[in-house]
Amino acid sequence: MSALTALRATAARIDRQTPAHRDRAVDGLRALALLAVPTGHWLLGGFTLDPAGGLHNASPLSAFGALAPASWVLQMLGIFFLVGGYASVLSFHRRTGSTGAWLRGRIARLGRPVLGVTAVWALAAPVLYAVGVPEATLRTGATLVVQPLWFVGVYVVVTALTPYCVRASHRFGGWAAVPLVASVAVVDALRYGPLAGSVPGWLSLLNILPGWLFAYQLGVDWGEGRIGRRGAWALLLGGAALFATLLAVFHYPASMVGVPGAARTNSHPPSLLVPALAAAQSGAAMLLRDRLAKLLTRPALWAPVVVVNLCAMTILCWHQSAMLAAAVPGSFVGELAGLTTAPDRLGWIAARLAWMPLFAALLAAIACYARRFEEPWTRATTVRRALAGVLAAGFAVFALGLA
Template sequence: MNVVDSAKDAGDRVRDTRDRYPDALRAGALLVVVLGHWIATLPRLEGGRVVGTDHLLRVWESAGVLTWVVQVVPLFVFVSAAVSADGVARRLADGQRQRHWWAGRALGLARPTVTYLAVLAALALAAAIGDGRLLAPFDTSLTVHLWFLAMLLGVQALLPLCVRADRRFGLKAVVALVAVAAATDLLRAGVRAPGDLLALGAHVSGSPAGIGWLNMLVVWLLPQQLGIAWKRGRFAGAGAGAALLLLGAAWLVAAIASGYPVAMVGVGLAGNNMLPPTLALVGVMWVQVGLVLLAERPARHFLDRHPVARAVAVLGALGMPLYLWHKLAELPAAWLGGRLGVPIDAGDPGAPGFWTGRLLWIALCALAVAPVMAAVVGFEMRRRRDVAAADASGAIVAGGLALLGGLAASLALGAWPGALIGLALVGAASWLLRAHPQPSADARG
């Protein structure tokens, strides 16, 4: 059975057993991420060969506002927490160990990442031996998207704690996280007088990260805590959605006025609201959650009356492979565009044919990713399905640290040598996180 058939069967089951709205939100967020990454990459060609890449934010300052829409990581974390909250709550009630649940999540992430890093390391090694002219312009961009996996692992490890916090404190837990995030930016900015608040963003942007790294956890825990609260019915409806949307809009306007960068993605492109996350990024979360509530009733009405469950299930089944491999598709897309003379390098925004070139570039990336996805999904479906370690606490901790270390090495060092180092660590994590049943006494003879 192929992945489409499996997704169709899953779609039939989803029709009766799953809430399709969160699934549709996650599928939509995935597509936004993939298309956003492709749009933002600007290949630069000379003589039909790629000699470098640029980024849309670097050449078009106004694109920063668009990131308020395409920075959908808060939305993904929010929805993922809502989907997982009930299962975690049941395990807590039954006294089950949450580390086994997290080990399953980490193993499900590590296995396909091993495949991606193995292929990337092989390509990087071949490029190091050869001239490497095609790989070099894409080197770091082929691993930069792995940051999301590391972040998701971290916040999901604390999901049981967030469920307990919601049960005990309700929305006060969200308020507490906002307060901590605000205090972190205030301390980073060195605010000493009320007047400094008017330029808070400028002070934060002009200060070393320092204590701001605390927000690498706190800011991403916010949508998780909010997603659990949404699942528990602590806020709902178009009225709450409109209020959150207005709050987010006001929050973003105030943040930009105080000197925070406009763009919500990218580091060293148009400022930095990401590493570490700042209070400005929280405004994007309010906007996105507000839109989720405003769209909920019409979206559910549409989902109930149209046969889209299978399409959503297919996107769900392809989610992890597509996220991992969509950046690598830029390599064959660039090679093909250069060979065919497709105007994928159409200058900068405002230049004639720029947006036509963007559309052709996206088409080439989609064309290139299709066979890759078919091969990868076919390979993953033929692999033996492993079970996560249940009680081996030491192995789970070691596996989690190895997985995070492998992702970090790949992020920091790029395709070469980062992919090779990351492959070794993530491969070790995949082994450590698996259950290794011992043969019985009879089997041992």
Template sequence: MSSGRDRYVDLLRALAICLVVSGHWLITVLAHRDGALVAPELLAVLPWTRWLTLLFQIMPVFFLAGGYAAAGSWDRHRAAGGTAARWVRRRAVRLLLPTAAYAALALAGLAVARTAGADPALLGMVGWALAMQFWFLPVYLLITALTPLLAAAHRRWGAAVPVVLAAVAVAVGPTPLRDLDHLLVWAVAYQLGFCWRDGLLARRGVLVALAAGGAAAFALLVAYGPYPVSLILVTGEEVSNTDPPSAAMLAWAVAQCAVCLLLAPAAERALRPARARRAARATAAASMALYLWHMVPVLVLAAVLHLPGLAPEPVVGSGAFWALRAVWIAALAAVLVAVLRALRPLDRALRRLHAAARTEAEPHSPLALVTGYAAAVPALGYWAGHGFAHGGVLPGLAFAAGTALVLLPPAAVPAGEAPVESAEAVA
């Protein structure tokens, strides 16, 4: 594995998370109307802004980079004699621990606000804003759990695997089984990461064909098919490209991944300076925290500026509105830095809990791991669709129980067992 390639994978993770965060901030509009806080939907108010989602819907790149990293991690783990259950548990813990801390604080804050008599409609908006990014987590957890099977398929059939996954995704899209596309479409990008790692996508002509073909297919599906141009859900649209991911999203994902691979040689050269490498690595390492906490600054500025009516609120789409977007994003970035610094004690506590869970050893039992997944993943999906303010305590209890089962330390560690890949990077 080339160090230059590893640095580029770090850059892709960093780029993906930064574009997701800035995209969410860009389209978030707040206004104070008749004593209440409202959030006009930018993509609905200004239809032309839906084209911006072609740039900011960058999650295919995150799955591509994740697949590349996971392929190497699983191969090393397997070569060292590690089991699939151990590998899956270790990687699940890296997602579940920070998510559990975030969810606990969000639920506690909403409970306090509810007890204090906060407006239920406002709480609903806040609860949705705090959980809107959760759609990614159950999908990534499930694909992570399937990695040993996907890797076995890759070893046997190579580049045919993403082709078959894509064909099945398109076939089930119009059927009652369409929810499978939440896994199938993103698994295509993930599996392309396997192919990238093994050099199956090294030919420039192949990448050009994939990029051009994916972009052309997307254009045709939008122009002549039922699919909208927006790559995120817009109120009022009957067809969504993301819920579940559509054939148009699949086409764009393939094109986006191919473009990233075409840019790899130039990007690897650009990352040779130590400062560029450190910046990409640091941002990639902080990607989970950035992803989880990036809507909290929006709520902070809403409380400090918009609820009291202190923030300027130009007409959406006006020149003043767009000029203030830059100020808005800069202010949010400053608040996010402050939030992450304030969370350092929590981060240290999570590291201690991670160590106590002994993730380098076998899970307590495969049944505990499977049961934990079965409880935690649906709870994450529920929050992604409904927010934190609805559903009572059941989703929280299910997620807490599921996370605890995954974290459950092994009953005993065999004498002389050596840890495997203790310094492995998060994919």
């Protein structure tokens, strides 16, 4: 049997084993949002090499502001929170135990892979240092590994709010998300408006929860059947109009990701541009749902969606490690175009695109081992779990530069 025939047979088997009630469109949207995370980090994140051979973070957005629109496409966390809210409300209604038990189960599914990646890095860092990897490289690597994990903490909080989101949806329907975006608008007006000089810096942190809960609440409303096609069109057009107004009139930064050296950022913490983009993306997703569902009835397209969803947390937690698995050995060679050279020339973009298949292959190889962290730790003793927690905490402290 040829490799192609074997792949087709596997895809057909996955298609046959998929329950009829499975919402393929929502799974497809989740897979798309998941794959956008490594694609964005690999494409919009680079390195510079210091004289001692240490790697430091850099971004092509610093030199090429025209690349900012790429971040509008690759920043798909709004879609991820949307489908998260949709899936959570369905799971919440199907629960057989208490709300607390339901929540503990979902948190455990998110927490195990995070503990796994941070504990492994905590053990690997001293070994890498002993074999000659510079401390600057280790700190850069630690920052990159921890960087995507903030999302998990926020996602845990919004998941815990699911019962309240359901109540809000029942009472206010599709309007339940409006107070959240209004809250972000008020904070933005204070920190960027005439009173900006007298506003404390911590005020921006107030946007973290409503900024990301907005799309999650939309997902809950969608799952509860509170948003129809008219509402989807309102989200798409209203979100796009607000997004354009914020850029053109209020001069928000064009990039949806942080740019080194920039005075303002849209994502950490979220500005009003984040829910604006999330609204437009959510409206488009709702309108395209039926077409996407029909498209994913094809086994060849559905099978990769299943694989990506099964490895969701592995992709999120380990994709930066895959890039580092290429960049760290490359730093010992010297300046390699698109890998360890500064992302300040057009040629870097083409070179980085050429490296991305290797990053993907390395991630696939890592996932063969790391996938086990997503499974229940039935054989792990209390001592082993505690040790994993201590190692993870120690690595987080190192990554934040507090050690």
